Amino acid sequence: MKELEPGVVRFALDAIAPTPWKNGGGTTREIAVWPPGAGMDAFAWRVSVADIVADGPFSAFPGIDRQIALLDGAGVHLQAHDDSFCHRLTAIGEPFGFAGDTAVHATLVEGPTRDFNVMSRRGVCHADVTLQRQPFDVETGNDAVMVFVIRGEWRGADGLTLRDGEGLLVSAGAAPGRLALAPAEISALCLRVLLQMEPAQ
Numbered sequence: 001m002k003e004l005e006p007g008v009v010r011f012a013l014d015a016i017a018p019t020p021w022k023n024g025g026g027t028t029r030e031i032a033v034w035p036p037g038a039g040m041d042a043f044a045w046r047v048s049v050a051d052i053v054a055d056g057p058f059s060a061f062p063g064i065d066r067q068i069a070l071l072d073g074a075g076v077h078l079q080a081h082d083d084s085f086c087h088r089l090t091a092i093g094e095p096f097g098f099a100g101d102t103a104v105h106a107t108l109v110e111g112p113t114r115d116f117n118v119m120s121r122r123g124v125c126h127a128d129v130t131l132q133r134q135p136f137d138v139e140t141g142n143d144a145v146m147v148f149v150i151r152g153e154w155r156g157a158d159g160l161t162l163r164d165g166e167g168l169l170v171s172a173g174a175a176p177g178r179l180a181l182a183p184a185e186i187s188a189l190c191l192r193v194l195l196q197m198e199p200a201q
Contacts, residue, residue, distance in 0.1 A: 152188025
């Protein structure tokens with residue numbers, strides 16, 4: 001990651017080393033986690049990208065809300081073990097949210113896929129993931145904000161240009177302002193992630 005200014009970092013997915021899954025069914029690239037360095041039992045939120053190469057299970061994460069979006073490939077069929085949902089993730093960039101409390105079996109539709117994953121701890125953080133096709137802007141400084149380019153080129157202020165597989169993370173507590181991005185071509189797609197910490201109980 002490259003810090004552009006205090007609290008604002010630029011990242012490229014290709015520069016993040018993949019971690020193989022224990023079951024051999026894929027790899028994960030962790031983009032960011034809060035608090036930094038937190039393990040799977042202690043994070044408030046976690047954003048990653050997974051490459052799935054074989055059918056297999058998604059582990060259950062009690063107390064965690066999950067959102068997943070297809071980045072590349074034909075897609076994956078998600079079947080909850082408790083039959084609470086059955087979903088075909090086949091539309092590029094369209095997020096699907098589900099509770100992580102139940103284990104899920106993932107079946108590839110046709111070949112490997114790459115998927116964007118956001119996990120947030122219920123009652124601690126609320127994550128809002130939206131697919132963007134048009135120019136947009138978002139307030140920064142209060143909550144963490146991430147943008148990730150799926151396709152094409154997106155442009156911002158001061159000559160900022162983001163391309164496929166690149167993104168920005170603006171930390172909570174960064175200088176107040178607004179992040180504005182616009183697509184350079186009609187086919188461009190990006191994901192906007194708002195990570196809002198819940199008030200302490």
